[in-house]
Structure formats: structure tokens, C-alpha cells
Amino acid sequence: MSDSTNKHGLPRSIPPEVKQQLRQEAGFGCVKCGIGIAHYEHIDPEFKDAKTHDPEKMAYLCARCHGNVTRGFWSKDMVWEAKAQPFCIKNGHCHEAFDIGSTQISLIIGNTELVGVDHILLVNGKRLLSILPPETESGPYRISGLFYDSRGSLVFTIEENEWKGRPDLWDITCEGGLIVIKTDPKNIALQIRCNQNRSLTIEKLDMFFDGVRWCVSDGILTFEYRGYRETISGYRLSTDGRNGTAFIFDNGIVEMGKAGENSVNLGPRPGQDNISIISNTRFPHG
Numbered sequence: 064m065s066d067s068t069n070k071h072g073l074p075r076s077i078p079p080e081v082k083q084q085l086r087q088e089a090g091f092g093c094v095k096c097g098i099g100i101a102h103y104e105h106i107d108p109e110f111k112d113a114k115t116h117d118p119e120k121m122a123y124l125c126a127r128c129h130g131n132v133t134r135g136f137w138s139k140d141m142v143w144e145a146k147a148q149p150f151c152i153k154n155g156h157c158h159e160a161f162d163i164g165s166t167q168i169s170l171i172i173g174n175t176e177l178v179g180v181d182h183i184l185l186v187n188g189k190r191l192l193s194i195l196p197p198e199t200e201s202g203p204y205r206i207s208g209l210f211y212d213s214r215g216s217l218v219f220t221i222e223e224n225e226w227k228g229r230p231d232l233w234d235i236t237c238e239g240g241l242i243v244i245k246t247d248p249k250n251i252a253l254q255i256r257c258n259q260n261r262s263l264t265i266e267k268l269d270m271f272f273d274g275v276r277w278c279v280s281d282g283i284l285t286f287e288y289r290g291y292r293e294t295i296s297g298y299r300l301s302t303d304g305r306n307g308t309a310f311i312f313d314n315g316i317v318e319m320g321k322a323g324e325n326s327v328n329l330g331p332r333p334g335q336d337n338i339s340i341i342s343n344t345r346f347p348h349g
């Protein structure tokens with residue numbers, strides 16, 4: 064028996080489709096306690112005796128709950144019961160999927176920095192993406208988003224970290240401070256990294272609404288509308304207060320930075336020399 068296979072020659076690595084099935088049936092949290100960061104565990108038989116990665120004999124369990132099983136505190140029957148009625152499915156949400164800490168102070172989208180901004184995208188009056196500060200000191204950042212496909216159908220929504228939508232249409236992984244949300248195996252709708260330097264980075268984004276598409280890839284934010292494609296890069300937008308909005312599209316006009324009564328500062332981000340902005344640009348519509 065080597066490190067990478069068991070005595071039956073079964074590799075330790077679990078096929079992605081098995082992982083996805085386990086994650087989805089669990090509602091994206093530990094079947095027993097609902098924590099959003101969990102592992103794919105062979106229950107019975109255990110991995111050392113398993114001949115296949117059979118999702119029927121495996122469960123999505125967090126390290127703590129799995130430890131209780133392997134140390135014999137909990138019976139395997141308890142795991143089967145939890146697998147049949149997973150915590151997140153029973154409770155309708157995965158409460159720690161976005162528990163990414165409460166000490167971050169800035170948000171990076173592509174290579175643009177937002178400070179004191181709660182709402183990121185507002186398109187024709189609809190808030191598409193928001194990241195609100197924690198409600199309590201130890202609480203998680205609260206992410207809300209509306210994810211439409213290119214045909215204008217709502218695929219799924221996140222409302223203050225609560226997922227709503229058909230489970231077969233999306234997939235989420237949450238590992239080591241990296242949250243990845245996919246609408247299909249090839250398309251990442253949102254990828255957020257929690258950095259040690261007190262910031263959150265939106266590394267990937269693909270949002271579509273009312274003919275407007277916002278994308279982040281390779282560190283660049285782009286805006287697409289009616290065949291126009293513009294890059295937004297390298298600046299810093301800050302507001303004096305909360306409740307600011309970073310990018311506003313309203314009937315063909317793109318604006319950057321709105322904060323009600325509070326002032327907005329828009330300028331180059333330190334260390335960036337390639338600045339491009341499209342603020343107050345009118346795009347043809349009709």
C-alpha cells in the first residue's frame with residue numbers, strides 16, 4: 064500500500080464528479096453540523112478498505128465531525144442519518160460558507176481598489192453584487208449577488224450569504240480562503256480570495272444583466288455593452304461613509320462611485336501606472 068493508493072489500488076484522489084455529488088447532496092456544508100469547509104470522507108468501508116469512490120458510501124464531513132467518527136465517539140449510523148438529512152438542507156442554508164473573517168478593510172476587483180463601498184454593481188436600478196461588512200464583530204462578510212445567464216434567466220441568487228437556486232445549476236467550493244462559484248463546469252461566475260493583508264479580492268467575475276456584462280479575469284475588470292468593450296483598471300475609489308456604490312450603469316451611461324451625501328474620491332491606486340476608467344461615459348442605446 065503506497066501513499067497514493069490503498070491496498071486495493073484505489074487512488075486517494077477522488078473524482079471531481081463524486082466530490083460535486085457529495086457537495087451538492089450535502090447543501091455545501093458538513094452533513095452533520097453545516098460548516099462550509101468540509102472533506103469528502105469514506106465512511107463504510109473506510110478508505111483503506113474501499114474498492115471504489117462510491118458516493119453512496121461517502122459523506123461530506125468537516126474535520127471535527129469526521130474526527131468524532133474516526134475516534135468512535137459517533138456511530139457510522141449517525142453519519143448515515145446526517146447524510147440522509149443533511150444539516151444545510153434541513154436548515155436551508157450553509158451558514159459558514161462565507162465565514163471569511165471580519166477584519167478585511169478593502170475590496171480589490173481585478174486590480175482596482177474599493178474602500179468604504181458596500182455595493183459593487185448597480186445596473187438599471189438593480190443591485191447585482193454587494194459585499195456588506197459583518198453585522199457583528201465576529202461575523203462573516205455578507206455577500207449578495209444575482210446571477211443571470213446570457214439569455215437573461217436568473218440562474219441563482221445569494222442573499223447575504225444564503226443560497227437560493229436549483230442545486231444542479233451551480234457549484235461552490237470554499238477552501239483555504241478561496242470561494243469559487245461556478246454556473247457550469249467551465250464558467251466561474253465569482254471567485255473571491257480572502258487575503259491575509261486585510262482585503263478581499265474578486266479574482267474572477269462573470270455577470271450579465273440587461274445586455275451589460277461585467278467580467279474580471281487576469282486581474283482586469285471589463286465592461287461590455289452592445290459590442291463595446293472597455294477596461295477598468297488600476298484606480299482606487301474610496302468613499303467617506305458606507306453604502307457607496309462602485310459601478311453604476313443606467314440607460315447607457317456608466318458612472319463610477321456614488322455615495323449619497325458622502326464624497327467619493329477616484330484616483331490612481333498606488334503602485335499602478337496603467338490607469339483606465341470609463342466614468343460618465345455614454346454608450347449608444349436604443
Ligand SMILES: [Zn+2]
Nearest residue numbers: 093096125128
Ligand atoms: Zn461538521
